[in-house]
Amino acid sequence: MKGFTHFISGIAVASFFPQAVHMASQEQSFILCLGGIFGILPDTLDFKFARYFHTSEFEVKPDPNALDAHQIAAVVAQSIEKANRDGRSSVQLHTMQLGANLWRSYTLGFDAKTQEVVVEIGPLVDTGQTPFVGTEPKEKAVARVKTSCTFFQEFDKKSNIAIMSGPCFEFIKRGENQVEIVFLPWHRTWSHSATLGLLIAVIVGAISYVVVPEGPYPELYTIPRWMLYPLIIFFGSMVHIIEDSTGFMGNNLFYPFTPDRTRGLGFMSAAEAIPNFFFVWTSVIAILYNLDRFRWAPEEFPAGITSPESFFFWFYAVPVAIMWYFFQRGKHEKEARRRPEETAPARVVDFDGPGEAERESDPSVL
């Protein structure tokens, strides 16, 4: 999901604590923001920290002056072979920068049917990934390197490696002569676990127990004031994990007790517009409803939402029905587009163009 989706969902979760809403409106506390910050934190940890400290045994650093697709494919295939032999292996693919705003693109795909690593060197692109037509290399532009083992992956898409930092793949032996391909092995592991959320909550809880005083109106606080901080942090980070679980990549829920990421439920793609907006809209509605019902002195200040039934009907049920309609329509159109492609005999690899996720400006959708 998009970073914003996680962020606003975290705030929505925090708004379910009446005491937190009270602290915000009456004591000028930023406590509700804490939910948002910890909602986006798992991706912050991955993309701002973890990615830099992951090391790979194999690196592909193509020479832009001596382009050779075979060289790239061979290194990736070598990494797969090593994983088949030793259990695990990973490869980091680098980009080719030619100027301040000029890059050479290439794609990497895995053809499970023919057990081949497929590399195609593409055109020059600018940083906005706009290709310069006619700049594709004439020689050594396409290569297929066969591996001795079979492989499978969560996403049957080819990766477009063009700008900034390239992706990393991990190969894990799964059974006899079979390797699993894991995209971005450093992503959605320890940072996306309930364990980390719990650990941070416990640390913050211990600190807040010592430093957070009782404060006014203790009778309103069925949950002690100090406990609000760890609870909001824990549920804020959990909502991120739950949202990510609806996609394909999944999470590693109980790291370090579970070694690998478990697959997501696959209801939707994390980069899709409607699912993202559904979560955002749900959060906005929840926040408004909670801020209103937990307002200070409800007997003195009239409600902003005079009829919750009509509020939920007009502002939630109707928009969600419209979103559902467009989501289903989009799904059917996508399936209809895929059908003729599936029957086409010449198409060996199920490439659906440069993976949209790789072109994403907000990496947290990955």
Place this chain on the structure above:
Amino acid sequence: MTELLLHPQNLDLVYFCSLGVLFSCLVSFLPALHIYNVLGIFLVVVLGFEKAMTGMQLVALSTGMIVGYSILNTVPATYFGPGDESLSYYILPSAQWVALGRGYESVMLTGIGAMGGLIMLAAAAPVFLWILPGLKAITAPHIFWILGAVIAYMLLSEWPKGVAQSPSCWANFWEGWKFLLVGLATFFLTGLLGFIVMARTMVPLEFAFQSITPVFVGLFAIPWLITNLLNIGTIPPQHACKDIDLDWELAVRGVFGGFLGGFFAAFIPIVTAGVGGLMAGHATAQRDSRLFVLSFGTCKTVYYVGSFLLFFIPGLSLTRGGLAWIVTPMIATLTLKDYAVFVGLMLYATGLSFLLLGPFTRACIWLVETINYHLVSLVALIGTILLLYTYTGWGGLAITAVATGLGLLPVLFQARRMNLMGVLLLPVTVNMAGYGNDVLRLLGLL
């Protein structure tokens, strides 16, 4: 509404609205100034219009100007540089289109987005009467933390750039983080500047209402003009296309996303179209560059015009944006009729501005192809500094000099220009939360 607008007693409003749109063509050429400051100077100081006009005539003129400006300013911004943060958010992708000779197409896309946004704003106008009082009641005690959340998201959603290909993890880490650190430094330093400027203005008292102008000019305008002087070679021949590659689905998506961002920016104080557009773009998972450009057209227009529209909603008492503050002393009471007249004028100005967009863009293209671009930038830079000196004196120039240094940070280090909005976001949020005096005391300003 047509009857209301075409009633003989209201025809002067149509005249003033048209005049406003025509003025906006001129005003949008004034290099790199924030819209409300430009209009403030223009209306109150330069023309002294408020002395010779009735309240509704001033409203009609302002409506024409703000609608015209919000649609037409894309053109000079695309070819000469953005005037404020809201425009600089759009200008980077737009510059790529200009580099490909597709500046005209980019402008027309924003124009379509703007028109869609204003039509949507007009359609939502009756609904606003129903929902906005409730929304205001709910959010009023929470604005400070909503701004806090906006700041948190702005800072957290900037992801590392750079090409990390070193064998050393730490070298790669530094490569990615240097951009983030510049972004953070920009935000907090501009925030500090905001505190100082708001507490101790160096602008002459008679122009104290424009005290933020030197800051904006320094943060957004001058760095862009300097960049133009240093970087830009020649602009490639621009193709004035006859049609645009756009389908209904894309248009609806762009307008919808942009409307959300623009409305958020209009409703929440201090939040600009750039910030609103970023959040709405992420909320609706926008990727396509056409979608971005179109959506931005909607977002900035809904932000500029929507914040003015809020002022006319009877009983809401919501004054957002400098233009609303300018007309406030002239309007004693607001009725449903005034609101309807405003919406009618807004639609009229939308149509007129959109019709002007094509010829205006072609005129701008002719200008950049005829006149030396460096010379235009140099003249604009000197003109801006002279204008600033005239209205704000040496004190204003001193503030601008500091702000220019900060404004150059994101340009030089490829960080987000949006971080420059720290100049307003940080002090206002801290003040609203009640900690402003503590910070001022800490800074020795109190």
